[in-house]
Amino acid sequence: MNEFVEECRSEWKRLGVPDPVAGEMAADLAADLEEAEAEGASAEDVLGTGAFDARSFAAAWAAERGVVRRPRSGLPRRSRVPAAIATFALIIAIVGAVLVIAASPAAPRVSAFPAAPPNVALTRVAPTPAPTDGAIAVWVVAPEDLLGDTLPTNDSGVDTRTVGSVLLIVGLAGFVPLTLFWLWVGSGSRPRRRPAY
Amino acid sequence: MAVGEGRRSQLLRGVLDLCLLAVMEEGPAYGYEMTKRLRARGLSIVGEGSIYPLLGRLEREGLVETHRAASDGGPPRKYYRPSREGRRALAAGIAEWRAARDALDGVLGLAEAEVAP
Numbered sequence: 001m002n003e004f005v006e007e008c009r010s011e012w013k014r015l016g017v018p019d020p021v022a023g024e025m026a027a028d029l030a031a032d033l034e035e036a037e038a039e040g041a042s043a044e045d046v047l048g049t050g051a052f053d054a055r056s057f058a059a060a061w062a063a064e065r066g067v068v069r070r071p072r073s074g075l076p077r078r079s080r081v082p083a084a085i086a087t088f089a090l091i092i093a094i095v096g097a098v099l100v101i102a103a104s105p106a107a108p109r110v111s112a113f114p115a116a117p118p119n120v121a122l123t124r125v126a127p128t129p130a131p132t133d134g135a136i137a138v139w140v141v142a143p144e145d146l147l148g149d150t151l152p153t154n155d156s157g158v159d160t161r162t163v164g165s166v167l168l169i170v171g172l173a174g175f176v177p178l179t180l181f182w183l184w185v186g187s188g189s190r191p192r193r194r195p196a197y
Numbered sequence: 198m199a200v201g202e203g204r205r206s207q208l209l210r211g212v213l214d215l216c217l218l219a220v221m222e223e224g225p226a227y228g229y230e231m232t233k234r235l236r237a238r239g240l241s242i243v244g245e246g247s248i249y250p251l252l253g254r255l256e257r258e259g260l261v262e263t264h265r266a267a268s269d270g271g272p273p274r275k276y277y278r279p280s281r282e283g284r285r286a287l288a289a290g291i292a293e294w295r296a297a298r299d300a301l302d303g304v305l306g307l308a309e310a311e312v313a314p
Binding site: 029047 | 227228229232236241242247248249250251253254256257268271272274275
């Protein structure tokens with residue numbers, strides 16, 4: 001029976017039940033079990049079905065007494081707002097970096113577009129004849145033409161491809177801690193299983 | 198678990214807190230002592246779960262008062278007795294139980310008469 005009490009003790013410790021309270025519960029339980037044993041009664045006579053699962057029994061008792069330390073519930077809603085903004089900014093940065101790299105002079109210049117060409121200077125390299133309506137043709141197009149003045153140029157001497165690559169690496173590296181953060185927040189707000197007794 | 202045992206278990210779960218309040222109303226009692234009092238009245242908790250979580254809930258809800266005192270030849274025990282609020286809850290629970298029992302007797306008593314030879 002001591003083994004049962006010890007198992008309860010370790011469960012209370014795991015649940016964060018304060019030591020004095022756990023000690024009191026363990027002492028009461030041990031005294032009751034000893035008295036029952038002395039009278040020839042079994043643990044089941046004292047604990048009912050709880051005698052078969054010490055951990056569930058201990059968890060149920062502590063929960064009903066209200067002495068289980070509150071589970072970590074992640075960050076409060078107010079603290080999640082900056083994290084959400086950071087995530088959004090990170091996504092924008094990564095998308096922007098990809099576009100910058102794609103638009104840099106060293107990037108491949110072949111893209112596929114619907115038969116109706118975009119409103120930029122294009123050179124069709126597909127073999128003649130021209131595609132019929134609804135068909136797909138391959139056009140050679142410079143990304144700078146597509147994105148117009150929104151992309152940086154090399155006029156200042158800055159290597160936009162390098163800048164884009166650095167941004168992309170930083171952005172992707174930032175995704176790891178952010179993913180861990182959101183996983184942590186998610187696991188903290190998950191409802192806990194209530195033990196049966 | 199047989200159908201009859203499962204029903205008995207469910208019925209008892211609904212009123213076990215009242216039973217505990219009732220036996221401790223006779224006089225302050227510690228956990229195992231309450232089990233013995235219940236058993237003396239023909240109510241075994243074997244298979245019904247433990248009374249300890251229920252005692253914990255009654256304590257948390259302020260329906261019982263507790264104190265520590267030496268037991269007969271044993272270590273100090275935690276004694277429970279109904280608080281004022283607990284006695285009120287017991288009275289209300291007994292009234293509910295009697296009303297439910299009478300209504301069920303009205304239904305099940307008739308059914309029993311119909312199947313009697």
